[in-house]
Amino acid sequence: MRESPACPERPPKDMRPRRMLARLSRVFVLLVMLIAVTFGAFPAAVARVPDGAHRLQLEVFLNGDATNLIAEFYRHPDGRFSSRRSELREIGVAVPKGDDKDVLDLADIPGLGLRYDEPAQKLFVELAPEMRLARDYAANDNGGHVTQENVAVSRDFGQVLNYNLYGTSTRGYGRSARTFNTGSVTFDHRAFSPFGVLQNTAIAGTTLAKTGILRLETAFVFAHPETMTMTTVGDAISGGLNWTRSVRYGGGQVSRQFSLKPDLVTAPLPSVGGSAAVPSTVDVYVDNIRVASREVGAGPFRLNNIPVPGESGLARVIVRDVTGRETVTTIPFFTSSRLLAAGQFDFSLDGGVPRYNYAVQSADYGRRWIGLGTMRYGLTETVTLEAHGEATPGLANGGAGVTLGLGRFGLLNLAGAGSWHRETLGGFAYASWQNTIHGVFVGLSTQRTFGRFEDVASVTARPVIGDTSGDLTDSGFFVVNRSARMPRAIDRLTVGVPLPAWNASMAASFVNLERADGDRSQLLGLTYSQTFARHYNVFVSAYSDLARSRQTGISAGLSFPLGDDVIVTSSVSATRDDRSFSAEAIRPMGTKAHDYSWRLYTNEGTNPQRGASAAYRNPWAQVTAGLRQDNAFIGGYAELDGAVVATPGGVFASRRVNDAFAVVDVGASGVEVLHENRPVAKTDWSGKAVIPDLRSFQRSKVAISPETVPAGTHITLTEQDVIPGYRGSSTVRVKTIAAQDTARVKIQNEKGEPIPIGAVLTHQETGINYAIGYGGMVFIPGIGDTNTVTIRHGEKSCETSFTREDRNGSNGRVGPLICKGL
Template identity: 35%
Template sequence: MRNLSAGTVFASILLSVSVLRAQEVPNPPAAAVTADQPAGTRDVNLEVFINNVSTKMIGNFKQRSNGSLVATAGELREVGIKPPAHVDDATLVELGTLPGLSYQVDDPTQRLYVQAGDKQRAPHVISVRQQEEGKVPEPQSGYGAVLNYSLYASSNSLFKNSSDIFQGISGSFDARIFSPYGTLSQSFIAGYSNGSLDGVTRLNTTWSYSDPKNLLTYRAGDLTTGGLSWTRPVYFGGIQFQRNFSLRSDLVTEPLPAFAGTAAVPSTLEIYAQNVRTYSGDVPAGPFEVNNLPVFSGGGQATVVLRDSLGRETTQTLPFYSSNLLLRRGLLDFSAELGVPRRNFGTESNDYDNRIMGVATARYGLTDWLTLEGHFEGGVDLLNGGVGAAFPLGGWGVASVAGAASKSSDRSGSLANASLELSYDRWALYARVQRAFDDYDDIASVSAKPTTSTAGGLAILSAGVPRAIDQVTLSVPTPLDLSSLNLSYTRLESADGTKSKIASLSYNQTFKHTTFYATAFTDLEERGNFGVFAGLSIPFGSNITANTGVQSGPDGLGLVADVSKSMQQENGSFGWRLRTSEGQNTNREAALSYRAPFGQIEAGVQQQDRDARAMLRLDGAIAAAGGGVFATNRIDDAFAIVDVGAPDVEVQQQNRPVGKTSQSGRILVPNLNSYEPNTVSIDPKNLPVDADVPATKEIVVPADRSGVVVKFGVAEAPQAALVTIVDKNGAFLPAGLSGRLQGASEDFVIGYDGQAYIRGLHARNSIEVSFEDGTKCHGDFPYKPQRGEQVVIDNVRCF
């Protein structure tokens, strides 16, 4: 058995190997001598048998004048023979020089019989998850713009006599312009109260462009720097050059399990991961390897079942562990930024540090069992750099270690970090330890402005690197099914010496359709900070759920109860919520929400103690694309303008209804995923019977937060008919033949009973049908449209 690695498990499945004798063959095969090879050398094509079992492959060999056979290393590997190590595929290899291998040639049957052990045989490789670039659809992007908005308005107290019941309105906005050349986005927040505008705060202004072929994303403007688990990303104003694996939805970056074994006879192989069958297929006799096996993230077990033609089974269960801390061998992940740090994001529009800084982060899969990490950041008065590594712990988990050092002006320091992930059966453990020594600095600590209180001038915000971080999370199995018990502990010592130790315990248990949950936490440094909550969650169907519980904390004991109906994604759905919290602080609220084609509306009333307020919220978007302007629900990612060509047609996304087309025959579908295949379909049941529907389903892959136009091309007056075509004897023409209407650019196909659906008809029409033997026949028929009915034309003779 080969060594196990995280995400890659090698298992030997040993079966008894039948030893079959090679047949004695008297003569070498006959073959022609080619002009470009030495005299006496012949090209021969032989069916290859290994240990008297056919590989079902024919190999191309060269036979020399002394009767010996040679072939390229690549050809030998293709037919199941292992060539010498470190030999190029084009190198010629003489079969007689391979140790532990013997062969005979049968001239009359043109067969090559090879006797070889498993070490002399090239394994049959099965790649379960193909990563072929040609199968990835090309992303699409049009031209257009989107404005997302979220508006919130509230009233003054409803119990006080006030002439001005309106308190104010606030809103957050996200605008973007997209094109094939990238996306320019701008977000900001604004407010209005007391009859005046409270001001506008700019958030992000960013241009981005992605290259799916090379998996790269470029950004300019406001951005977040890349980082690792032991670094602190910061807001930047500048440029970024970054690897982006999410541009390929089919790409798996983690090492995937691979199983190796040997079959004595042709067999069937099945592999189960967490009791789910992930692969089933045939394997020939001899060694085999199964690569790129999709598994679940985290720890688990894989069961390998090998079944021969007699039904005999060999089963082996093996642990595996898949983690995003590891990269597959040869993969490089990186991010590089240059710019100035941004401060007070969300409260200040243009607060930038005036010092230019640079950041570079990289991860590289040196092997499937070792991922290297590196990080550098610095600029004026700062140099910071570190390295790390992540590696598997057999099939049980993953560990990582890292170290870094910094120098800032006359300050210097270092940092050490280590983490551990373990999983066995239903046990799971995560632990992390980090220590900062001396005066360790990074960009976040040297560029931040400390906030001070008005009393005493003491800093109340520490932007420095924490002196110590200790984290432990343990998931413990319980005797009951559908239950979980989790314990966690976090110790944090900030740069200014403030300490906290938070311990928590949570438990979940599901009984049929009811879930019981309980959580308790406390700060061991300040025992006054504690909380306990326990409750029940009960679903009632129709998306209605009831929750009730009891909570205890520094404010005393409280009871909580709420009943809610969740709103669905399709237009016209609604939801509601009733909630009460009884205790020292009383809080009651009621809300009603509705999803309209133009956005989502929520209205509610909230009572806190003896005060009550009303609120109203509207979330939506305005999009301009495909030659139209649409008011719709929020568009956080990509969207599609679906042009059906007919009104009141139901449109579905991923087989889920999203609405019906308007009078213009179009609808905007807002919830598409960028760089992933999205299925958009229509339900033609509301179309007229004479409508022409070329397709009912399309698959689109939109680019980054862009819009695409999907045209189904439905025509309500298609000038088409269902035509029955017969030969000169009156017999139906065979199904599968193709024909063409005179003057048309596309063929039609004849189905059963000689029927063909033909478009583009005129008052008089001529057709030509091609037979399998190359002959053709011709026919003529008249056509008269019948509004609202499917035109049927019978007995068109083709001579």
């Protein structure tokens, strides 16, 4: 019998997990050590001192000017000096590229001389101009300016209900003609809190589509300003790029919203540079407007983040030294909002189910899930990376792009994408370029699809609506039965030419569109506009679809003001099938709290139309009414638009609140309220007013007009900065105190001398401190029947008191009171 080979003895079952855990622990420790070394978790090794050298920390002077920097140098036994490459760059020496830790001998740097002041521990470096690095300065540094006080974002609870009541009545001319009446109420409701905003929109009544209640959107939104992210659960529209398509869906979205920090500049701003022989002041002008001013040291300089009004132009840089001598240089600049500043990251993540028949059906959602993701990243000031992906059962779509700032050569955007759907591969390519050349704007773009390229919008699209309302078709609406796939080709050319010598401008555009079903359009458009005699504007426009010979038209007109606030416009137009003449006179709505507008118009031609309308706006609502008439019908309409807001401070009527608002509580009626120094409302009978046009997360100054405060009262606050939360409110409380509750108190010591300026008075009944002014005078609002005050100055203190009956005259003067001990 053969003897079986010896088998290795297996460890007991309870030992195997221990050994495996020990192995995993070793692997984990090794990974931690690798990550720590890679990302610098351990302290960096101290730079090795060259053999025989002494390490010195010296104040550096460059070409005789103080740099206000202390750098590390090594002094060798033979008197030579050396320093690390990073230190030399920091003090402004243009050393060759290499490892920052490399130690360079200063004697080997061309154009560099030095003098060492050992007693003062200073190093004087003389450097040739070509060997100096430009020093960076911020265009706006707040130096010498008042820094704004930090204001906390409001965390109020409340609700807003925007409403719009709209009714029409139309009747034909015949005796047996029918009268058509419609009416609707549009609601836009939201409940806001520090934890988010729940918002709903709906239409109720009789509309062209249906009769009843039609829900539009419902969503819960949470905004996080610290991370500039917004989370939406409910109805949303997906994010996208220039070369992608968005879809409406129900689900969830997480996206970056730079608007949550209005003071953040997300696009790279241009820089200007130059050189100053001595410390100087640099002013930058764009379009004859000074946009930046900064003091710079001697040597090359670069001013970063210049706040320019447009995307391209010429900047005039004026360098003025202490003697008044000026050097003027003109530098072209180019920037674009399509670029992200270096390090900025923008994204949108979307997931849910597609929504159909928006504004026709209340809740028509698909069953197949969709997912979309979009990203932009500012790699450098001139390179922004882009990526986009989409997925749904049976489809995978992904692409990438890049936006390049080419300086004076313009802006270039390149992108490509691919799709896989039903075992079919498709491709997509996009390119665009724009630039301003000697004031002439030129924009080019093209996109192409290859094979059967699909995206979420095309594969989730439904066929044409089969149950379209008869009222819609009877009213002139029609269904366009076209493919939902992305067009095969879209080419655009846009040229804009300013003609400043003639106060005119001219523009031309061409669009070539080839749809997936083979339909094609080639649209050519031309416009010309000129202003003469400072008030009169002449305009001409023409268009033609080169693929359809009968779709051609031209129009020309004249516009001019009539008085200070009325604008009159008249025009003639012609197509192959129609000729018409139109005239209009309009008085636009102003910015006052109580204002009005009106409009008269006529359009004579194949289908003549005439009408008139007028609107009145007050702090609580806006009312509009109008009449219109054509060949077949005559009718009218009326509209009431406003809002009701509810906060802990009360319930108020207001104009429409599109974003955020503020409630101002003055405590007295008829007081004028200002927003950014502009009168916007007056307090009502309850002493409160609503400012309906604030911006979320944006600082706003709210003030009251002191001269409108009722006589015999005192206000504790005249202005305040507020920052409302996302689509929320801020409350401004202005305490109004009656004159009999105030006192102007004069206090002296036992020698009859006024209490020193700056002494602190504490009103014992309220616990509020006040500073004593000239002549021992102090103003105390909110006094009681008896009042005890304590005065402290240095280490000394004293106490005295007075009553309400001690007030003398209309200004409530009290005293002089004697306070012993000071």
